[in-house]
Amino acid sequence: MNPIFKHGPSPQYRIILVLxxxxxxxxxxxxxxxxETARGYLQSLVSPLQYMANAPxxxxxxxxxxIVTRQQLMAQNEHYRENELFFHEQAMQLSIVTLENERLRSLLSSPVRAGIDKMFAEILSVDSDPYSHQVVINRGANDGVYEGQPVLDEKGIVGQILHVGASSSRVILISDITHAVPVRIQRNGLRLIASGSGQIDRLIHNFVPHSADIKKGDLLVTSGLGGKYPEGYPVARVVLVRTDESREFAIIYSKPVAQIDRLRYLLLLSNTPSKEQTTTPRVDGASAVKKDSTVAGKS
Known part of the structure; x- marks a missing residue:
């Protein structure tokens, strides 16, 4: 006689098959x-939920x-007027310094770096995994975002685009343990590799010889090698230099200049030269040569 209920594979076979x-x-x-393609579609499907979660x-x-008082508005307006005057004065100085740097570069037969397209983005969510330093932003393939695109805040390099969806993207931060960026010391041009440590306030620099000229407080900027990050953007500042002769290499730690734990708005850089042409007022030769020694140090 046939049994009424047929038995399928045992639980042991099922778990082996799943593994x-x-x-x-x-x-x-x-x-x-x-x-990769499926992950992009899934990212696009999840993005509406992220928008809904971010709505409150x-x-x-x-x-x-x-919802502010009249006194607060008046105080804010006064503060904005003061900042406007300050920023206008800074803009005038920047215009003069930019022109002087261009002339000095032409004298040294050095090409002036072309402009870079920029795009603003806002963080939608932060990865809750303590071993993965990633965030999700409100820009995607529809906005021209691409994998590997460099991301920074108002202080320095933050990371790069890891996955791209239609209207949102995932950014891997420089503090992630799987991320590394080529840098150089601004003071002397020494090249290093800044690797994430899994801590938001620490980057590791491996394989640095004891004889390397590196000091606490040195500013590390992108070297431009590898083609991911444009040259010259701040990355980190050295906080620890320890030369233990019992070890083969020196112990070097640095702290990111970007505020990794306070990110909200980000700036995405494009490898396509900017189409906008900025104009600066012309000045005579005397004013252009007036600060040669100072500008030469900056350029």
Whole structure:
């Protein structure tokens, strides 16, 4: 007589099958990047939920910005007027310094670096995994974002685009343990590699010989090698230099200049030269040569 209920595979066979299938999927994704397209579609599907989760915060921010007293508005307006005068004075100085640097570079037969397209973005969410330093921003393929695009804040380099969706993207931060960026010491041009340590306030520099000329407080900027990051953008500042002769290499730590734990608005740089041409007023030769020694140090 046939049984009424047919029994399928035992639980042991099922878990073995699931483990084999999971291992196969991880192998193909790691070795051949087979699921990059699917990951992009999934990122696009998840982005509406991220927008919805971020909506209460946006409403509270809007309320806090708009529900203020008349005295607060008057104080803010006065503060903005003072800042406007200060920024105008800085802009005039920057115009003169930029023109002087261009002339000095032409004298040294050095090409002037072309402008770079820039795009603003806002953070939608932060990865909750303590071993993965990543954030999600509100820009995607529809805005021209691409994988590997450099990202920075108002102080320096933050990271680069890791995955791109239609309307949102994932950014890997320079503090992530899987990230590294080529840098150089601004003081003497010595090249290093800044690797993430898994801590937001520390970068590691491996394989630095004891004889290297590096000091605490040195500013590290992007070297331009590798083609990911444009040259000359601040990355970190050296906070520890330890030369232990019992070790093969020196111990070097630095702290990112970007405020990794306070990010909100980001700036995306494009490898396409900017189409906008900036104009600066012309000055005579005497004023251009007036600060040669100072500008030469900056350029």
């Amino acid at each position: 084999l299938l999971s291992a196969s999927l991880m192998f193909f994704d790691h070795q051949m990047a087979s699921f 915060k946006q409403m509270m921010n809007w309320a806090s910005r708009n």
